[in-house]
Amino acid sequence: MTNPMPAPEVEYSDPLDDIRERDEAMPREASSIELKGLRKQFGKDTVALDGVDLTIEAGEFFTLLGPSGCGKTTLLRILAGLEDPDGGKLLIGGKDVTDIPPHRRSVNTVFQSYALFPHLSVRDNLAFGLRMRGESAVERQRKVAEVADFIQLGSLVERRVDQLSGGQRQRIALARALVCEPNVLLLDEPLSALDAGLRGQLQVELQRIQKRLGMTFVFVTHDQDEAMVMSDRIAVLDSGIIQQVGTPSEVYEHPVNAFVARFMGHDNLFAIQRSADDWVDTDLGRLQLDPAQQRVEQQGWLLIRPETLELGIEVPPGYNRLEGTVRERLYRGSRIEYRLDINGATLMAVASNLGQRLHAVGDRVTVSVCPEDLVRVAA
Amino acid sequence: MTETNMAVRSRGVVSETRHLLFSVMPGAVWIIVFLVLPSIYLMAVAFMTNGPYGQPQMPLSLESFRQLAGFGFLGWSPGNLYTLLRSLWQTLLSTVLVVIVAYPIAYYITTCREKWRPIMLLAVVVPSWTNQVIRTFGWMNLLAPGTPLSDAAQALGLIAPNMGLYPSNFAVTLGLVYNFLPFMVLPLYAAFEKLDTAQVQAAQDLYAAPVRAFWHAVFPQTLPGLLAGTVLVAIPAFGMYVIPELLGGGKGMMLGNLVANQFAGSANWPLGAAGAILMLIATFVGLYAMRRIGKRLGGGEEVVI
Numbered sequence: 001m002t003n004p005m006p007a008p009e010v011e012y013s014d015p016l017d018d019i020r021e022r023d024e025a026m027p028r029e030a031s032s033i034e035l036k037g038l039r040k041q042f043g044k045d046t047v048a049l050d051g052v053d054l055t056i057e058a059g060e061f062f063t064l065l066g067p068s069g070c071g072k073t074t075l076l077r078i079l080a081g082l083e084d085p086d087g088g089k090l091l092i093g094g095k096d097v098t099d100i101p102p103h104r105r106s107v108n109t110v111f112q113s114y115a116l117f118p119h120l121s122v123r124d125n126l127a128f129g130l131r132m133r134g135e136s137a138v139e140r141q142r143k144v145a146e147v148a149d150f151i152q153l154g155s156l157v158e159r160r161v162d163q164l165s166g167g168q169r170q171r172i173a174l175a176r177a178l179v180c181e182p183n184v185l186l187l188d189e190p191l192s193a194l195d196a197g198l199r200g201q202l203q204v205e206l207q208r209i210q211k212r213l214g215m216t217f218v219f220v221t222h223d224q225d226e227a228m229v230m231s232d233r234i235a236v237l238d239s240g241i242i243q244q245v246g247t248p249s250e251v252y253e254h255p256v257n258a259f260v261a262r263f264m265g266h267d268n269l270f271a272i273q274r275s276a277d278d279w280v281d282t283d284l285g286r287l288q289l290d291p292a293q294q295r296v297e298q299q300g301w302l303l304i305r306p307e308t309l310e311l312g313i314e315v316p317p318g319y320n321r322l323e324g325t326v327r328e329r330l331y332r333g334s335r336i337e338y339r340l341d342i343n344g345a346t347l348m349a350v351a352s353n354l355g356q357r358l359h360a361v362g363d364r365v366t367v368s369v370c371p372e373d374l375v376r377v378a379a
Numbered sequence: 380m381t382e383t384n385m386a387v388r389s390r391g392v393v394s395e396t397r398h399l400l401f402s403v404m405p406g407a408v409w410i411i412v413f414l415v416l417p418s419i420y421l422m423a424v425a426f427m428t429n430g431p432y433g434q435p436q437m438p439l440s441l442e443s444f445r446q447l448a449g450f451g452f453l454g455w456s457p458g459n460l461y462t463l464l465r466s467l468w469q470t471l472l473s474t475v476l477v478v479i480v481a482y483p484i485a486y487y488i489t490t491c492r493e494k495w496r497p498i499m500l501l502a503v504v505v506p507s508w509t510n511q512v513i514r515t516f517g518w519m520n521l522l523a524p525g526t527p528l529s530d531a532a533q534a535l536g537l538i539a540p541n542m543g544l545y546p547s548n549f550a551v552t553l554g555l556v557y558n559f560l561p562f563m564v565l566p567l568y569a570a571f572e573k574l575d576t577a578q579v580q581a582a583q584d585l586y587a588a589p590v591r592a593f594w595h596a597v598f599p600q601t602l603p604g605l606l607a608g609t610v611l612v613a614i615p616a617f618g619m620y621v622i623p624e625l626l627g628g629g630k631g632m633m634l635g636n637l638v639a640n641q642f643a644g645s646a647n648w649p650l651g652a653a654g655a656i657l658m659l660i661a662t663f664v665g666l667y668a669m670r671r672i673g674k675r676l677g678g679g680e681e682v683v684i
Binding site: 080081082101102103104107108109111112113115116117118119120128129132133176177180 | 575577578580581582583584585586587588589591592595596599600
C-alpha cells in the first residue's frame with residue numbers, strides 16, 4: 001500500500017492539478033446562507049442558540065468558532081436539517097428551507113466521527129448519496145471514480161472502512177459528501193481526531209479544494225489557529241450568541257470584546273481605569289493610543305498583542321515607553337516568549353528569533369509600544 | 380553452545396506439549412464422556428430392533444427409520460411426516476414472530492437513557508428465570524376455555540363456542556414466541572448498541588428519507604444480531620418438548636414430543652433414537668445455512684457461531 005498522503009518533508013504537490021479540466025466541466029452552484037433570528041433550546045434551560053442572525057456568502061469558506069457548548073455544532077446541525085430550530089428562519093440559496101428535512105436539502109455534511117457505514121465498502125460509501133438520489137449505476141460509477149481520484153484514494157475503493165487509517169477515513173468522509181456536489185458543504189470538526197502533522201496538511205488541502213470547487217464551506221472548530229488558517233470569515237460564538245463576525249485578521253487584531261480576545265489566544269488584557277480619545281490608564285500606567293484604530297467606544301480592556309512589542313531597542317519617537325524586568329523566558333525556537341513585570345503588572349512579549357541577544361531572567365528591559373497597535377476591547 | 384540450546388529447546392517443546400495436553404484434557408474428557416459416547420450410543424440404538432418391552436435389541440436393521448418415515452403394521456400413515464412439517468412450520472413461524480416483536484423492543488431499549496437500559500434488559504430477561512414448565516402452565520390458565528382471552532376470541536368468531544385458545548397450534552406458537560423472546564432481544568440489542576447514531580444522520584444527510592435510512596444504514600448492521608438471535612431461537616424451538624406437550628394437545632405435537640414418547644409412553648427406543656438423529660441432522664442443516672448466510676452478509680467476517 002502506498003501512502004496516499006505526501007510525506008510532510010516532501011514539497012507539496014497540488015493534488016488538483018491533474019483534474020482541473022474535468023473539474024471545470026462540472027460546474028457547481030454555490031449557495032449563500034441566511035440565518036434570521038435562529039433560536040434553539042434543549043430542555044428547559046439550556047439555550048443552544050439565542051437569536052442568531054448571520055449571512056454567509058456563496059462560495060465562502062466560513063468558520064463557526066467557539067468553545068464546546070457554544071452552539072456552533074447545533075447551528076451546523078440546523079443547517080443540515082438534523083436539528084429543528086425553535087424559532088427563526090433559515091434560507092439557503094435564497095430559499096426558505098427551515099422546514100425541509102435533511103434528505104431534501106442540497107447540503108452535505110462531513111461528520112466529526114466521519115459516520116462512514118461499516119457494512120459497506122469504500123466504493124459503496126462514496127456512492128451512497130448518489131444512490132439514494134436515484135442516479136444511474138453508470139453515473140454513480142463515473143462520479144465515484146472521479147472523486148476517488150480527486151482525493152487520491154482510488155486504490156482503496158474496494159476496501160472495508162475498518163481497514164482504513166484515520167486520515168484515509170477523513171478523506172473518504174469528505175469525498176462521500178463532495179461527490180454529491182452539494183451547494184453547501186458542512187464540516188463538523190473534521191480534523192479534530194487527527195494528529196497535528198496530518199491536520200496541518202489537511203487544513204491546506206481542504207482550503208484548496210474549497211477554492212477549487214467554489215463551494216460554500218461552513219466549518220466548525222474550537223481551534224482558533226485552524227480557523228484563522230482556513231477561513232475567509234470567522235464567526236466567534238459563545239453561549240449561543242454570535243460575538244463577532246469578521247475576517248481572520250479582523251477577529252484576531254480587533255476583537256470586539258474580552259471573550260473574543262481571550263478565545264483568539266490573547267493574554268495581554270488590562271482593565272482600563274480611565275481613558276480619553278487618545279490615552280488610557282491601566283496597571284501598566286498611561287499609554288497613548290491611536291484614536292483611528294479604535295472600533296470600540298466603551299471602556300473595558302486594553303489589548304496589547306505580545307508580538308507587537310519590541311524589547312531593548314531605543315524607543316522610537318511617538319511610541320510608548322515601558323520599563324520592566326524579565327521574570328520568565330520561554331525559548332520556542334522560532335520565537336522567544338518573555339513574561340515581564342511592569343510596575344507589578346504582568347506583560348507578555350514575543351520576539352522573533354532573529355539571532356539577537358536574548359534577555360535573561362532578571363534583566364531590566366525597555367519595551368516600545370506603538371500606539372497604533374493598542375486596541376480597546378469591550379468587557 | 381548450540382547443542383545445549385537445542386536440548387533446551389526440545390525440552391521446552393516437550394513440556395509445552397505436555398502443558399497443552401493437561402490443559403485440554405478435562406474439556407476433552409468431558410466432551411467424550413458426555414457428548415461423543417452418548418451420541419455413538421444413540422446412533423447404535425437407532426439401528427437396533429425394538430424388543431417386546433421397548434428395549435433395543437439385536438439384530439441391526441433400518442426398521443426404526445422405516446417407522447419414522449411412517450411405515451407401520453397398517454401400511455404408511457402420514458402422522459410422523461405431519462409432526463415433522465409441523466415442527467418446521469412452528470419453528471419458522473415463531474422465529475419470524477419473535478423477530479417482529481423483538482426488533483422494536485431492542486431498538487426502543489437502545490434509545491432509552493443509559494441508566495435505564497440495564498433495567499429494561501433485566502425486565503426482558505427476568506421471566507426466563509422462572510421455570511419454563513411453570514410459565515407454560517401460566518399460559519394454559521390464560522388461554523383455557525372461559526378465560527377473558529378465550530371469550531374474546533369466541534366473540535370475534537375465531538374459535539368455536541365453549542372452546543379455549545388452548546390446546547391448539549396457536550397456543551404453541553404463542554408459547555414459543557413468549558419463551559424465546561429474550562434470546563432475540565439480547566443479540567439485537569447488542570447490534571443496535573454498537574451502531575453510531577451519526578450514521579443514521581449521515582444517511583439522511585445523503586438524501587435517504589427516514590425509511591430508506593433505516594433500511595440501508597441501520598438494518599444491514601443489525602443482521603449479525605438477527606442471525607445470532609435466529610440460531611438461538613430456531614434451534615431450541617425446533618426441538619421444543621414442554622410447550623407443545625402442555626399447550627398443543629394431540630394435534631400440536633412436535634418432533635420433540637414424538638421422540639420423548641418413544642422413550643417414555645409407547646416405549647420404542649430405536650424409533651426415539653432415529654427421531655433424535657433426524658432432529659440433529661435438521662439442526663446441522665439449519666446451522667450450516669445460517670453460517671453461509673452470515674458469511675455472505677458479513678463480507679467474510681464471522682458473524683455467528
